[in-house]
Amino acid sequence: MHWSQEEILQTLQMTEHEHFDIRTVTMGISLRDCASDSIEGFKRRVYDKITRFAGGHVAAAEKVEEQYGIRIANKRISVTPVAIPGDAFSAEQFVEIAQVLDRAAEECGVDYIGGFSALVAKGMTPGDQALILSIPEALASTKHVCSSIDIGSTRAGINMDAVRLMGEVILETARRTAEDRCLGCAKLVVFCNAVEDNPFIAGAFHGVTEGNVTLNVGVSGPGVVLQAVKEAGPQATFGEVSTAIKRMAFKITRAGEMMGRQVAESQGVPFGVVDISLAPTPAPGDSVGEILECLGLERVGAHGTTAALALLNDSVKKGGLMASAYVGGMSGAFIPVSEDEKMIQAVAEGHLSIEKLESMTCVCSVGLDMIAVPGDTPATTLSGILADEAALGMVNNKTTALRVIPAIGMKVGDTLDYGGLLGAAPVMPLRTLDSSIFVRRGGRIPAPTGGVRN
Amino acid sequence: MALSEQRIREITRKVIDELGPRATPDNVRQLVKEAVSRLEAEGAEKLRVPGLETSHLGGDGDQLIITIFGRNKPGVLAAVSRCVADFQGNVVDVSQKLLMDWFSMILVVDGRSLSAPFAELQKALRVIGEEQGMQIHAQHERVFTAMHRI
Numbered sequence: 253m254h255w256s257q258e259e260i261l262q263t264l265q266m267t268e269h270e271h272f273d274i275r276t277v278t279m280g281i282s283l284r285d286c287a288s289d290s291i292e293g294f295k296r297r298v299y300d301k302i303t304r305f306a307g308g309h310v311a312a313a314e315k316v317e318e319q320y321g322i323r324i325a326n327k328r329i330s331v332t333p334v335a336i337p338g339d340a341f342s343a344e345q346f347v348e349i350a351q352v353l354d355r356a357a358e359e360c361g362v363d364y365i366g367g368f369s370a371l372v373a374k375g376m377t378p379g380d381q382a383l384i385l386s387i388p389e390a391l392a393s394t395k396h397v398c399s400s401i402d403i404g405s406t407r408a409g410i411n412m413d414a415v416r417l418m419g420e421v422i423l424e425t426a427r428r429t430a431e432d433r434c435l436g437c438a439k440l441v442v443f444c445n446a447v448e449d450n451p452f453i454a455g456a457f458h459g460v461t462e463g464n465v466t467l468n469v470g471v472s473g474p475g476v477v478l479q480a481v482k483e484a485g486p487q488a489t490f491g492e493v494s495t496a497i498k499r500m501a502f503k504i505t506r507a508g509e510m511m512g513r514q515v516a517e518s519q520g521v522p523f524g525v526v527d528i529s530l531a532p533t534p535a536p537g538d539s540v541g542e543i544l545e546c547l548g549l550e551r552v553g554a555h556g557t558t559a560a561l562a563l564l565n566d567s568v569k570k571g572g573l574m575a576s577a578y579v580g581g582m583s584g585a586f587i588p589v590s591e592d593e594k595m596i597q598a599v600a601e602g603h604l605s606i607e608k609l610e611s612m613t614c615v616c617s618v619g620l621d622m623i624a625v626p627g628d629t630p631a632t633t634l635s636g637i638l639a640d641e642a643a644l645g646m647v648n649n650k651t652t653a654l655r656v657i658p659a660i661g662m663k664v665g666d667t668l669d670y671g672g673l674l675g676a677a678p679v680m681p682l683r684t685l686d687s688s689i690f691v692r693r694g695g696r697i698p699a700p701t702g703g704v705r706n
Numbered sequence: 707m708a709l710s711e712q713r714i715r716e717i718t719r720k721v722i723d724e725l726g727p728r729a730t731p732d733n734v735r736q737l738v739k740e741a742v743s744r745l746e747a748e749g750a751e752k753l754r755v756p757g758l759e760t761s762h763l764g765g766d767g768d769q770l771i772i773t774i775f776g777r778n779k780p781g782v783l784a785a786v787s788r789c790v791a792d793f794q795g796n797v798v799d800v801s802q803k804l805l806m807d808w809f810s811m812i813l814v815v816d817g818r819s820l821s822a823p824f825a826e827l828q829k830a831l832r833v834i835g836e837e838q839g840m841q842i843h844a845q846h847e848r849v850f851t852a853m854h855r856i
Contacts, residue, residue: 254847255771257801259854260812264773264843285711301711318825321845464710503853510852520746 266504270475271538273323274508275531277313277515278366278451279306280458280466280524283332291345294338295352302329302356302365305465308519310361316514322507324515325472329357330456331367339379343386350390350397357396364439366456368399371446374408374696384414387421391436392428398439398454402446404642406649410444410697415642418442419635419691423658426627430660437657438622438674442638444645444652449525450581455618455653466524468581469512472531473504475538477568481546493547494567501528501571509576527581528572529617530564532592534675540564540585541594552594553603561585562615582651584617590670590677591622600667600678606637614644619653624668624677627660634658636687639697647700717741768817769798769847770824772831776840778809785834786813786842793830794821809840817846 266272286297306329313327331353338349350368357365368390370380387399401418404410422437429436441455448459451468458466480500484493505528516523532540541552547560565584572579587609589595598604606623613619619641625634638654645652659668662679669676721737722729774786783802790797790813799814817824828844835842 254769255850255854257803257812260771260773260850261810263845263850263853268841268843297711315825318828319846320849321843322849506852507849510848 266473266476266479267322270473270479271533271535272473272476272504272507273325274317274469274511275472275529276326276328276451276453276470277309277324277512278328278330278453278456278468278470279309279519279521280330280449280456280462280468281305281332282458282462282464283334283337283367284460285464287337289340291341291348294341295349298331298349299352299356302331302353303359305521306356306360306362312518313515315518316511319514320507320511322511324511326363326453328362328451328453328456329360329365330451330458331365332458332460333369333371334367335370335377335380335383336460338383339377341379341382343382343389346383346386347389347393350386350394353397354394363396364398364453365396366398366400366453367458368397369401369457371402371460372411372414373402373405373444374411376411376414381417384417384421387440388424388428388436391425391439398441398456400441400443400446400455400457402443403638404444404646404697405699406445406646406703407699408696409699409703410639410642410646412639412691412697413694415635415639416632416691416694418638419631419633422634422656423629423631426658426660433668433670434657434660435670438655438670440655442642442654444642445650446653447581447651449527451525451527452529452531452582452586454655462524463522465521467512467516467519467521468524468527469508469515470527470529470531470581471504471508472529473500474530474532474540474543476500476504477530477564478537478539478543478546481543486548490563494563494570497564497567498571498574501568502575504528505572505575505579509578523578525578525580526572526576527583528568528575528579529582530568530585532586532588532595533673534591534593534596536593539592539594540587541592541598545594551601551603552598553605553608557608558611558615561587561612565616582617586618586621587612587616588622588655588675589680590624590668590675591673592675596676596678599680606680606682610640610644613641613652614648614650618651619645619655621653621655622657622674622677623655624657624659624662624679625682626663626679627658628663629658629682630686630688632686632688632691633682635691637682639691643697646697647702649702714738714742717745770795770815770817770827770844771847771850772813772815772842772844774809774811774813774835774840774842776809776838778804778807779838782809782838782840783811785838786811786831789830789834790815790827793827794819795827814847
């Protein structure tokens, strides 16, 4: 036999008991050739192209899933940031475009489609602005559409006009979807240094430097990494723990790439990247927070949490980089509060503040994610949070993001409960100090010296 | 690989030009459809990932790994091997372990001689698993090679 019994059993243990799955296979589709001067023509081309390319996506992924006995949890679609091919349209027309994306997603049988997006790190075109203004209505009137806006980068600095606008848009999106637990905000991400090949929703879009169609795969597995850390034991040194995590990240990246390539090949689409990201779900044993606790912290939020997360994030990346030539996307660890059993617990028990989460985002792969805040938070305070988070990304040359949910009608101590994959977010306290004069200055925060590297 | 909107529009224009006055919506649609599927098939052929890119991920082997777990009872091995034989699969390796009355077994099957698609065998094994009250998994070898071999 080519494999030992232990190896075969380990693989089964991972898939059957430790929640190892391919988290997503995401087909990226360029909409650049759909541009049209008529809104009806544009909508028709967008719908036709998406359904023609991704019509068989779910079936192809299911076939590969069956053959290898590893679950592909989500089959998704990302498209070119819609503001680019739709630059000529108005906010009302962008709402119609979002509804077309929604219908195309429905037709293809995917749960989410990402790319209702604009890239405005340095400035906004009229089309960018129209798309941003259309977001509350677009997200309130669709089910499958996800939106992301890139408002800063290490090269360009931070577009503070967009930051101010996004504070208002987030709040309005929460209000417009208040009856549905402010769900619109769970489908809206604001980035600094957004990546163009991220397969993970809600921030997925098909970057402008990508080809016509590509298939990216997102591999996850907090459960298997937790098991590796457990097996290393409490006496293991940091080097030993890092090696244990790397070995596991290597294995799951390999399996992910192999399956991703099969899904891509069966549809005649070029394979893009593997994004090896520990993305937790609320299921027991599928928590990034639990890995941090297993490293020796009483609770997430204890002093040492940031260091533990840095070790975890770096080890995951290294294992993934060794396993595949095409590692991309976010690749690291996600720390969405509502989607992680141990993070929810830490917030509910008062161990995890927004400031501690902010510092954790300096060393993890994304940012402040799925955080509920009081519904009466002013838009300028949301913009302040966003500016802080973007500054961390800009200065440290990394992706940071904000997915925050102003829980309309709720206050600190309440819990916004989504159930399912989105989990439950305890409403977190914020500073009540005023940031409005700062936020309203307008213009752009200049790029840091680190952004001028030529 | 699927063609771009632009390319399909070009093909359509060409077809209309060539047909001239004979062009009708039906024959244009038919000819464009044929041309697109031919070009897409050619493109897919060219795009096939070369061996070098995938060899590290498990290569072209065609063995199937069947794992069986559950409380030991008579007839399990017989049922599984009969099922494999019915599909013309050739068992090339077997290992089994018995711990108290718990039973685990791994069968390696050469999949090249299978008389039906792999998914059919998987389905049949799942039925046996349910009948026997055992967990039976059947997976292609690539997943193990990808994970456990550099």
